[in-house]
Amino acid sequence: MVTTTNAMKKLLNRVEDIVPESLAGLAKAHPDVVKIDAANNVVLRAGGPRRGKVALVSGGGSGHEPLHGGFVGLGMLDAACAGNVFTSPVPDQMEAATRAVDGGAGVLHIVKNYTGDVLNFQMAAELVAGEIEVASVVTNDDVAVQDSLYTAGRRGVGGTVLVEKIAGAHAEAGASLADVTATALRVNANVRSMGLALTSAIVPAAGTPTFELGDDEVEVGIGIHGEPGRRREKLSTVDEMADWLVEPIVSDLGIGRGDKVLAFVNGMGGTPLIELYVAFNSVARILEGKGIGIARSLVGSYITSLEMAGFSVTLLKLDDELVRWWDAPVHTPALRWGV
Amino acid sequence: MVTTTNAMKKLLNRVEDIVPESLAGLAKAHPDVVKIDAANNVVLRAGGPRRGKVALVSGGGSGHEPLHGGFVGLGMLDAACAGNVFTSPVPDQMEAATRAVDGGAGVLHIVKNYTGDVLNFQMAAELVAGEIEVASVVTNDDVAVQDSLYTAGRRGVGGTVLVEKIAGAHAEAGASLADVTATALRVNANVRSMGLALTSAIVPAAGTPTFELGDDEVEVGIGIHGEPGRRREKLSTVDEMADWLVEPIVSDLGIGRGDKVLAFVNGMGGTPLIELYVAFNSVARILEGKGIGIARSLVGSYITSLEMAGFSVTLLKLDDELVRWWDAPVHTPALRWGV
Numbered sequence: 001m002v003t004t005t006n007a008m009k010k011l012l013n014r015v016e017d018i019v020p021e022s023l024a025g026l027a028k029a030h031p032d033v034v035k036i037d038a039a040n041n042v043v044l045r046a047g048g049p050r051r052g053k054v055a056l057v058s059g060g061g062s063g064h065e066p067l068h069g070g071f072v073g074l075g076m077l078d079a080a081c082a083g084n085v086f087t088s089p090v091p092d093q094m095e096a097a098t099r100a101v102d103g104g105a106g107v108l109h110i111v112k113n114y115t116g117d118v119l120n121f122q123m124a125a126e127l128v129a130g131e132i133e134v135a136s137v138v139t140n141d142d143v144a145v146q147d148s149l150y151t152a153g154r155r156g157v158g159g160t161v162l163v164e165k166i167a168g169a170h171a172e173a174g175a176s177l178a179d180v181t182a183t184a185l186r187v188n189a190n191v192r193s194m195g196l197a198l199t200s201a202i203v204p205a206a207g208t209p210t211f212e213l214g215d216d217e218v219e220v221g222i223g224i225h226g227e228p229g230r231r232r233e234k235l236s237t238v239d240e241m242a243d244w245l246v247e248p249i250v251s252d253l254g255i256g257r258g259d260k261v262l263a264f265v266n267g268m269g270g271t272p273l274i275e276l277y278v279a280f281n282s283v284a285r286i287l288e289g290k291g292i293g294i295a296r297s298l299v300g301s302y303i304t305s306l307e308m309a310g311f312s313v314t315l316l317k318l319d320d321e322l323v324r325w326w327d328a329p330v331h332t333p334a335l336r337w338g339v
Numbered sequence: 340m341v342t343t344t345n346a347m348k349k350l351l352n353r354v355e356d357i358v359p360e361s362l363a364g365l366a367k368a369h370p371d372v373v374k375i376d377a378a379n380n381v382v383l384r385a386g387g388p389r390r391g392k393v394a395l396v397s398g399g400g401s402g403h404e405p406l407h408g409g410f411v412g413l414g415m416l417d418a419a420c421a422g423n424v425f426t427s428p429v430p431d432q433m434e435a436a437t438r439a440v441d442g443g444a445g446v447l448h449i450v451k452n453y454t455g456d457v458l459n460f461q462m463a464a465e466l467v468a469g470e471i472e473v474a475s476v477v478t479n480d481d482v483a484v485q486d487s488l489y490t491a492g493r494r495g496v497g498g499t500v501l502v503e504k505i506a507g508a509h510a511e512a513g514a515s516l517a518d519v520t521a522t523a524l525r526v527n528a529n530v531r532s533m534g535l536a537l538t539s540a541i542v543p544a545a546g547t548p549t550f551e552l553g554d555d556e557v558e559v560g561i562g563i564h565g566e567p568g569r570r571r572e573k574l575s576t577v578d579e580m581a582d583w584l585v586e587p588i589v590s591d592l593g594i595g596r597g598d599k600v601l602a603f604v605n606g607m608g609g610t611p612l613i614e615l616y617v618a619f620n621s622v623a624r625i626l627e628g629k630g631i632g633i634a635r636s637l638v639g640s641y642i643t644s645l646e647m648a649g650f651s652v653t654l655l656k657l658d659d660e661l662v663r664w665w666d667a668p669v670h671t672p673a674l675r676w677g678v
Contacts, residue, residue, distance in 0.1 A: 025620030
């Protein structure tokens with residue numbers, strides 16, 4: 001007998017209960033931070049809507065935890081809508097979230113660029129039109145591919161975490177909907193990502209790996225739902241694999257000597273932290289070689305693809321204002337500092 | 340072609356460089372918090388020894404990240420010694436760490452109960468005897484087995500994280516070596532853990548899984564190095580599997596209706612967060628049924644076994660003083676709040 005990932009070995013009761021039970025666990029673990037609208041699978045900031053504060057709503061398919069529910073709380077999101085695994089939430093969920101968090105100053109929808117998410121958030125905005133002012137920012141930071149399974153244009157991936165943190169801090173400071181939206185757009189314009197997979201995830205309802213990959217193969221430019229990337233390569237050193245990700249990002253972002261970045265090395269869910277720090281070391285060495293400074297960093301599994309092994313790199317070109325909002329206090333289940 | 344965990348697919352350059360490169364990455368990602376003594380593979384709190392503060396030193400084999408290096412910083416450890424993967428650090432490392440952090444108020448060694456770790460920390464204490472006052476607390480919270488591969492008596496596992504946090508807060512507040520030691524002992528006396536594995540880890544130097552487990556099998560009472568547990572079971576619902584862990588803990592700890600605990604659901608490295616929150620929900624339901632209150636919680640992969648899939652449960656019986664030290668500010672790579 002051997003251990004294989006082809007067998008679905010997960011911590012769950014019934015497959016159809018994994019999302020509501022995970023949300024219930026989130027609320028029980030962090031009752032001071034979040035509560036759950038169980039009828040809609042929406043994670044809400046504890047304490048009700050903040051009068052006069054722009055509210056931030058995001059959401060998407062489950063399976064990318066802590067994104068998005070783990071980012072609800074002070075200085076980040078006011079609500080997150082959880083779809084089924086790798087499936088967009090429906091407009092009713094987004095409408096319920098938008099109504100629940102509106103404090104009279106408008107609501108910003110932060111939407112990863114996947115066709116279903118974009119369409120459904122648009123419909124939700126239409127459902128509250130005339131009652132609540134809604135703006136929307138679509139994140140599309142993945143440089144791996146133009147158009148993809150589920151997406152027209154670039155996919156929204158790791159940069160979304162940074163958009164949510166930085167726009168959330170600006171909103172917490174009392175900025176207007178127009179200003180918070182402008183900040184979110186500015187982060188999205190200055191952030192790029194790319195990832196690779198060593199293994200596939202297994203969607204619970206499917207029970208088998210989403211894609212097949214040889215024992216010595218890597219999918220370079222993988223999407224967070226297992227969508228195909230740019231190419232397959234033989235497994236290599238992490239130095240070389242980091243190079244496969246950093247080069248397209250740096251090139252696309254147009255950064256070079258003297259620029260400062262936030263460097264985010266993200267685990268896809270099944271890769272342990274010892275390896276993520278090895279990968280961060282590789283990324284840091286490559287950036288040092290280019291004269292690009294790492295002013296801030298984030299290392300961990302923050303936007304995942306179930307138990308997929310692999311990592312992604314996200315670079316955000318920083319300026320003083322973005323650093324200030326990044327450093328501002330945040331208190332969510334998954335990101336916390338300053339409070 | 341199929342994806343299997345039998346093939347070693349890791350983010351590394353040379354196998355022998357994984358520990359120093361991971362430590363280098365840790366320091367590059369968190370230069371405000373930690374620095375590395377690269378000659379000794381020791382993680383040190385940035386800014387040098389704190390005059391008059393009791394210093395806390397821990398360490399052990401690598402492969403359990405973020406334990407221990409990720410817990411170095413304000414309000415927790417002053418140094419962590421990193422051995423090779425699943426291999427005890429040597430006394431020279433522990434001596435170097437002890438000398439580097441001594442601020443004149445004594446040093447507490449926090450040692451997980453594995454024969455090599457215990458012996459080597461003892462030797463390190465002898466090497467500085469007459470120069471630095473050293474106390475030692477051996478954690479042994481794993482209720483799964485008495486004696487085990489690598490261990491006489493119970494193994495030290497998840498409770499170690501709580502000992503480091505709580506004793507670290509007491510030391511940060513200026514307590515004496517005797518008082519910090521007493522607090523560490525009190526946490527260890529009131530904490531119990533047990534874990535299970537869905538898959539094996541692969542030690543890089545070995546290149547193959549540490550143990551074999553059928554596609555429908557679970558090792559109940561697993562150690563963090565893949566040591567055998569109590570028994571093998573068929574994979575079951577997370578509700579039932581959580582029960583296999585919680586019952587022995589509650590029984591051994593002797594807690595019941597009206598007691599308050601810190602509930603810690605820990606991922607073994609390869610299990611994604613969506614599943615850990617499902618598991619937390621199961622644990623919370625079981626405790627609710629017993630009238631045991633969850634006053635504090637921790638959910639995430641904090642003491643891991645490389646890419647092993649599975650989880651452990653740790654319960655700490657709380658009193659007001661332990662809650663106060665748990666809530667105190669902490670700023671390390673892996674745990675941060677209040678600052």
